[in-house]
Amino acid sequence: MFDEADRLLKALYHTLPDPVVVAGKDRIIIRVNPAAERVFGYSQEEFAGMSSRQLYAVGRDWERIGQEIFPLDSADRIYRGQSVFRRKDGTTFEGALTLSHITDEHDATVGLLAITHDLTDVLAVQAERLRMETILQEALASIPEGFVIFDEHDRLLLCNAAYRDIYPNSAEIMVPGVQFEAILRHSLRTGLYPEADRMEGGTEAWIAARMTQHRNPEGSIIQQVGTDRWVQIAERVTPDNLRVAVRTDITALLQIKSETEALGRILEDAQQEIYAFDAVSLRYTLVNRGARHNLQYDLAELRAMSPLEIMPDVSRERLAELLAPLVDGSKTFVEVRTTHRRKDGSIYACAVRLELLDLNRGRSYVAFVEDITEKVEFQSASERLGRLVNGVTQEIYVFDSRTLLFSLVNHGARNNLQYSTEQLRQMTPLDIKPEFDHARFTALLAPLLNGDKPFLEFRTVHRRRDGSTYPCSIRIEMLVTGSGSSFVAFVEDITEKLQSEARLAIKRRNFETLVSSLPDAIARAHPDTTLTYVNEVYAQLVGLSSEEMIGRRYVEFVPAERRQLALDNIAVLTPESPMSDFEQVMLDPEGDEHVILWSDLMIYEKGRAVEIVSVGRDITERHAARSHIAQQAQELALRNEALEQFTGIVSHDLKAPLRHVRQFADMIREDAATGRLDDLPMLTTQMQASVVRMERMIGGLLEYSRVAYKFIRPENFRISEAIAEARNNLAPMIEETGATVEVAAGASLTGDFELIVQMFQNLMANSLKYRQADHPPHIRISESAGENHLEIRIEDNGIGIPAAEAENIFGVFHRLHRDESIYAGAGIGLALCRKVSESHGGSIRLDPGFAGGSRFVVSLPTPAA
Amino acid sequence: MNTESARDNIHVLLVDDDPNENLILQRLFRNLTTPTISLEYVGDIAKAVECVTQSPIDIVLLDNRLVPNNDFRETAPQLRNAGFTGPIGIISSDITGQYFQKFPEYGADFRLGKDEIDAKTIAFILEEYTRNPLPDDCVEDYL
Structure with a gap:
């Protein structure tokens, strides 16, 4: 049970930074991973034997979860939920709990596995x-x-x-x-x-x-x-x-603008003198430039006057008579000739056309197409605009484009700045913007004045009356009216916003610090794998900066052949099973290969996938160790098989002649007993042949063990020297068969001279033995140098070896020709050659494509230059 | 396979690349009185296949290591593929190798150490594997 629990625990230990707790069926803790020790504050020893109840801040949680997971043989073997946990120091945290059964080979529950994910940061975010x-x-x-x-x-x-x-x-x-x-x-x-x-x-x-x-x-x-x-x-x-x-x-603004402009143009630009006066008080309400110029009064003076004061020949009664048709509606206008008296006392005659204008505020008379209504409308509209502007909580300022003096500051702005309207009318934006001087502020406004930009947006600080400041975001637009141009500034106090940003930045920094201290690659992405966060480890692995990776899909960094697999790995995630592992081979910028074990966790909100969090651990060394062990196991199996085969062959081939001797002896004894002596010569001959055969085999085996298990004494020599030595040893056989030996090899070699001579001797002896009956053997030895090895070819014009036997012939006691009367031998020679070549780190093989005889190719390593 | 009536004369095929084995087996069979045994001898598997397809062979004694083959796992199936349905016994100087345990998977019926072969053993095997032959209409499902 514990082995199984260990296996699972180790797997989770390597993939999860979250606490993993393994408990028995009685919910008593058996083991935990290092993350659990870190998060809960207990040591491994303290955990062992502790009830899992101790980790819950609320005991009812522990009981409730117990009711859900027991009995343990129920079909539902995974519990997911949230609980509040308590650390050793008494502090608590809210965490996501995944509780699953640990089962034995019979699928019976033997324990429980709990993974707790600290949600403190997640909930705070x-x-x-x-x-x-x-x-x-x-x-x-x-x-x-x-x-x-x-x-x-x-x-x-x-x-x-x-x-x-x-x-x-x-x-x-x-x-x-x-x-x-x-x-x-x-x-x-x-x-x-x-x-x-x-x-x-x-x-x-x-x-x-x-x-x-x-x-x-x-x-x-x-x-x-x-x-x-x-x-x-x-x-x-x-x-x-x-x-x-x-x-x-901007309906109201446009109306005001259009009306004001219309009136302004009409009134101001008209050549005629135009003025308006109130129908009740008879005081001037409007006098245009032409009138002011001729009368020599300014507007303020005229406002205090009535037309009667500049019309010396018109009494109040006369004026009433003139206006009567307008009052009773019998006429829409009246015209009269009269005189006007200038400020300097001079008088000029003038024709006056009067119309009565009905306005909301009362009646006015307009002289020379003077429309006092529009003036009143203008004032009324301005008041409405003022109320509108005052009503909004946003700070709004209007200031003159030339003098920069405030003409309007709304209630929100006044409230925040702590100035009164009267005080503000004497101030400019420079008085509340400590970061600006006049030159800098006018340079800022220049694009608006030039018409290059429709609005400006920037951040600065405002200074209140008490000297305190607050950060603000400002949008300034230009307002052009007939009477001039102004700037309108919409200001937002962003104190809280900046504080929020600062808090978020601190959290982000804390998160970055935490993540950067982990050795794993960490990424966050949209469900379509578009990266939203990449830590430094991952970025370094890919060889790009985090900024370059964010916005790209992380499958781009998966090799093309594994891409679909990576996508499939995500596609299988569900709210019930939101996590899966995926092994990926990645090349770092230096070209080194890394095996990364990715653990993808899909986060769901109300059943909808919203984000993938991936943690990648570099398991290259673990992977390499695993491969190495597998390779070793495979090699061991091969060696065991070879050993078994070898002992099988040796015992089989050695036993056969012994058994034959015994059986032939039995037959001789039987024949002798019965007096049948016909077969005796044949039986003794066979017995003798078996003994010879066994002697040869034992001799071969001794030779094999002498060579195969000999310690190598490396020395430098030329190939040609070893071949010459072998040739000397075979001189009688060469002479007997009339063989010719052609040597085109002379490279230097480091190895055991005696063994290499033995190898050439065996190969050449084979060529001499398995020769064609009708012509003498010809042996040719040549060489070619590879990058780090020397290839030596020994070929002859003999009877050749079937390609199917290319590998079998190197086996111990493996003989192609059983008839020893033609080709005697123990079947050891080529096995020895292979042993010699392999003990030197090389190889030997038969060239199956060679025609007209046999060709063996020996490859031996050459020392590094 | 021969019928019940032919049991008194049994055809044995020895497949072994060592002629001594033929010599020894000939002597063993000579000592058996009943049934009468005809021993055919071939030295390689190709000739064995030819023999089982052309001659009425009741039982095959197949040497485990027939050059150039490695062992019976390469040779016994060749006899089965040739249509031989009679018993095949693997004979070897040494039958202790692990792979001998799997002889049924390769179409062999029994294995026998060569040093175990004597007149008594041969008589027992021939009796065991050549009596009560299955009827011709027997289907494999009965096995």
């Missing part, structure tokens, strides 16, 4: 993310502008209520995932874009143009929505290929 999302949602809801984000496939990611309010007809379809073009077309169908009908080419051309702007936004555009609404759209493509857009309802 989730909480932080939730909080940030809430902040984002609240922030989006609080801004008056329509805010929307489309993803890289142009699908709606999120938008705020203001965005839906701008396009009320399409609000119902504005759900995450809907295409921008679908929203556009829906709004078009419901009549939200009157300009589309006016466009040359029809609505499709309008959609095409709008889509082009959307895909390639340049600056901001003004869009008419419905009959009376105007929206400014600022779209931007983020580096992540998201489209972020802000829609500002």
Whole structure:
């Protein structure tokens, strides 16, 4: 049982940095891995014999889990859940628990295996993310502008209520995932874009143009929505290929702008003198440049006056008479000739055309197409704008483009800065922006003034009245009106945002520190394997930087032939079985091969795969050791088989002649007993032959053992010397057979001279023995040098050896020709040759393709240069 | 295989590359009175295949190591492939090798050490493997 538990424990120990606890059926702990010691704070000795209950912060958890996993023979053998655990020092942590059965070879449960994954960081990150999302949602809801984000496939990611309010007809379809073009077309169908009908080419051309702007936004555009609404759209493509857009309802601003401009142009630029005065107080409300110039009063003076003061010939009663047709509606205008008196007392005659203007605030009279209504409207609109601006929580500032003096600061800004409206009217942005001086600030604003940019966005700090500062994000746009130009600044206090970012950065650094201290390669990726995080170990293994790897799919770093396997490994992951292992061979930048054991863990949220976390451990050495052991085992098996074969052959071949002698002796005895002597000569001859044969075999075996187990005494000599020695030893046989020996080899060799001579002697003896009957043997010995070995070929013109026997002939006592009357021998010679070549680190083989005889090829290593 | 009526004359094929074995076996069979045994002798497996396909052989005694083959695992199947269905006995000077345990897998019926071969053993084996031959309509499922 414990062996099995050990095996599992070791496997998990090498793949998981999480605590692994092995317990018996009684839930008493048997062993733990080092991670468990580290996380829980107990030593291995303390763990041994401890109840697993001690690791749970809440005893009921332990009992509940017990109820789920017992009885142990139930079909459900894996438990997954979350619990709160207690460390030795009393601190607790929340962890994911995976509890599985350990079974024996009969599939009976013999123990339990628990893996605990500390969720502290995960839960903290989730909480932080939730909080940030809430902040984002609240922030989006609080801004008056329509805010929307489309993803890289142009699908709606999120938008705020203001965005839906701008396009009320399409609000119902504005759900995450809907295409921008679908929203556009829906709004078009419901009549939200009157300009589309006016466009040359029809609505499709309008959609095409709008889509082009959307895909390639340049600056901001003004869009008419419905009959009376105007929206400014600022779209931007983020580096992540998201489209972020802000829609500002500028209907009121446009109206003010257009009306003010219209009035301004009419009033100011008209050659005529134009003024307006209140129908009740008769005081001037508006006097244009022409009038002011002629009358020599400035506007402030005129505002305190009534027309009666510059019309000396018109009394109050006369004026009432003149205006009466306008009052009762019988006339729309009246004309009168009168005089005007300048400030210097001079008088000039003038024709006055008067009209009565009905305004919300009351009636006014306009002289010379003077429209006091528009002036009042302007003021009214300004007040409305002021209320709007004051109402939003975002800080909004308006300041003059030339003097930089604030003309409007909303309630949110005043509240944060702690200045009153009156104080702010005397201040410029430079007074609250300590990071800017005048030159730097005007340089910043220059692109707006030049029209090079529609808006500016930057971060800086604002200084409050009490001297404290706060970081803020600022967007500045230019507002051009008939009376001049101003800048509008939208300011967001980002103190909390930066604090959140800083906290997240600390967590990230902590995570990086933790991850960088691990020896394993670690990666996080989307379910499609697109990398979102790569630690230094993994990056170094691939030979790229983390930044270069992030955004690419990690299967790109798997060899092509193993890629599908890697993908299959992920495809099999399920919420029930979210983890699997995969061995991958990787080449590091130096070209060294590493065997990496990847453990892929798919993280699911509500059953949907959201992320893969992969931990890769370099098991090259372990793998090599495993291969080495397997190779050794294989070699051992081969050697055992060879040994068995050798002893089998020796015992078989040695036994045969002995047995024959015994059996022939039995027969002789039997014949002698019965008096049958006919077979005696034959039987004694056979007996003698068996004895000779056995003698030869024993002699061969002795020779073999003498050579095969001889200690090698290496010395340097030339091949030709060894061949000459062998040739000398065979001189009588060479002479007897009339053989010729041709030697074309003379390279140097390091080896045992005596053994090498023996090898050549055996090979040459074979050539002499297995010769053709009708012509003398010819032996040719040649050589060729390889990169680190010497190849020697010994060939003859003898009877040859069948190719099928190419390997068998090197066996001990293996003889191709049993008929010893023709070819006598013990079948040892070639076995010895192989032994000699192998003991020198070389080899010998028969060249099966050689025709006209036999050719043996001996390969011997040459010393490194 | 011969029929029941032919048991009195049994045809034995000895396959061995050592002629001495033939000599010895001839002497052993000569001492047996019944049944009458005809000993055919060949020195290699090719001739043995030829013999079992052309002559009425009742039993084959096959030497384990027939040059150039390694052992019976290469030779016995050749006889079976040639259609020989009678008993095959592997004879060897040494039958202690582990691979001898697997002789049924290679179509052999028994194994016998050459030093165990004497008149009594041969008589017993011939009696055991040549009596009550299976009927011709016997199918393998009965085995």
